[in-house]
Amino acid sequence: MSSKFLQIFGFAVAIIAIQIFTQITDSAFHLTQLTMTAYYSLLVIGLCMLIGYAGQISLGHAGFFAIGGYISAFLTTHNLTAMKGKPFIALCSKFGLLVGRKDLYGGDLLVFHPWAACIIAVCTVLIVAYVIGGPVLKLKGHYLAMATLGFGIIIYRIVLGTSGLGAADGISGVPGFTLLPGVTISGSGSGKILNYYVAWGILITGMTLLLNLISSRVGRALSAIHGAEDAAEAMGIPTANYKLKVFVLSAGFAAVAGILLTHYNGSIGPSEASVMKSVRYVAIVAIGGMTSIWGAVSMSLILNYFSLRGSFGTYDDAVFGVILILIMLFAPDGLIRAQVLVDLKSFFKRITSKEAAL
């Protein structure tokens, strides 16, 4: 337990060190990509919980990310001024769910408060995940992958085809999200450093929650389901229920990631819902070692950062596809894992013992 918090503390120190480094080297512009990386990582750790610990694949998590982001973007930008008279809107207004602001051209806007939008978006995603997860999680392996892939494709086609959601352009002009007085998630303006810390702070909070879960009774039960579902069931673990809960939980992480990144970017587009995004997240979890939140976060940090910097150029999506294939072929347990050291040790032992035998 204490080693867990020591690790988290060490990670927090590293995050601070990175910020100080960018300050000293006058390269604070890196913070934008690093902040975005933190939000993507939030999705990745949730997915790691689902794939690595509970053993359930999802190729549809970009869908949950997009549902969260799009709902939040829509509600905080869609002008309700004309509908002020409608009873439902009046009710929302009465409960303080709406805020008025000026648009770019000085016109009056009446939109949902980001907190209200956020809660609606998260709840919607949780409900969708619950409804989808129920039947889909009865499937295993390839079939589960296909079904979640299908879900991802449907969400992609919906956001791409709905003019109310900006079709191919997506939704822009999304306002900042004031979490607390003085703390606003927003990419424009002066709060670059603050936003960096908010994003990584949220990620570290998410990691702490998941690391706690992993070392709890529930985490053990999830590993058992992963290892031998029939035996887990025979030990009294309600396997279907646990799989559904962890699926909904990971969808919730994806939703929060989508919502916060959308407010940070001020926009969201259909590419966020694309299947290639889902594949990318799975690739990151895989290369991080599947059953390692730390591996997933470090790989997410590195790969998302370079991807966002444009280092992979036009091959961006291809890079992640290739990574996934290579990992599956040569290192199905990922690169970041203690086992690598053990393997190396036993490899050398074998060589030396062979020599001794000669």
Added chain:
Amino acid sequence: MTTLLSVVNLSKRFGGLQAVNEVSFTVTAGSIKALIGPNGAGKTTLFNLISGVISPDSGVINFSDHQVQGLRPHQVASKGMARTFQHIRLFPKMSVLENIMIGRHIHSRAGFVAGMLSIPHTWSEEKKIREKAHEIMAFLDLESLADVEATSLSYGQQRNVELGRALACEPKLLLLDEPAAGLNMSETTELGALISRIRDTGITVLIVEHDMGLVMDISDEILVLSYGKKIADDVPLAVQSNSEVINVYLGEDDA
């Protein structure tokens, strides 16, 4: 003597095969009952029916005052039934200790939210789970293997871990599917003594076993299945001299 398990007219069909055919029997609380029969007689199928892995086509299963036919395995388990598998099913990539800790699942509560927030209540619960697991490892002489990956152990040790995991459930009824398979003679004798000790702690045992020596030694009653049908259900001596049973086992070298 109270009846812990009673099975009435239980049947299960797989396609054209009547795997279990109108089987009825009872298991007395605190006893050891053996279930024997030639390969393919339907013994494992009967276990799967009782533990909820598959649902019967017809029949009633009464376990400790609950009708359990058609319940999911985890529901049956939570009523106090634990089992081992004919083909050992340990949790890979988990230590012996962790495997046995899983057995405490039904006796602990912490859910997703409590686990994520790591609220203090979960710490004391976790401590209790660990203590009980150590207690069971001590009982089975597994203490020295606590931190070893369970699936890396020898066959006999794996069987013991699986038994420990089931015991951690503190079941009323323990179902053992061929626990002596793959064990040598001295290991089998030890297992027999162990099962008797388990019974002495108050746990009722229903055991499928091919090793007749072991079965005759430890069981209070023996139920014999052949082609899904019950052909005998009596004390060992009577079963041994039952002509139908002798017939079924004729030509089998372990009879």
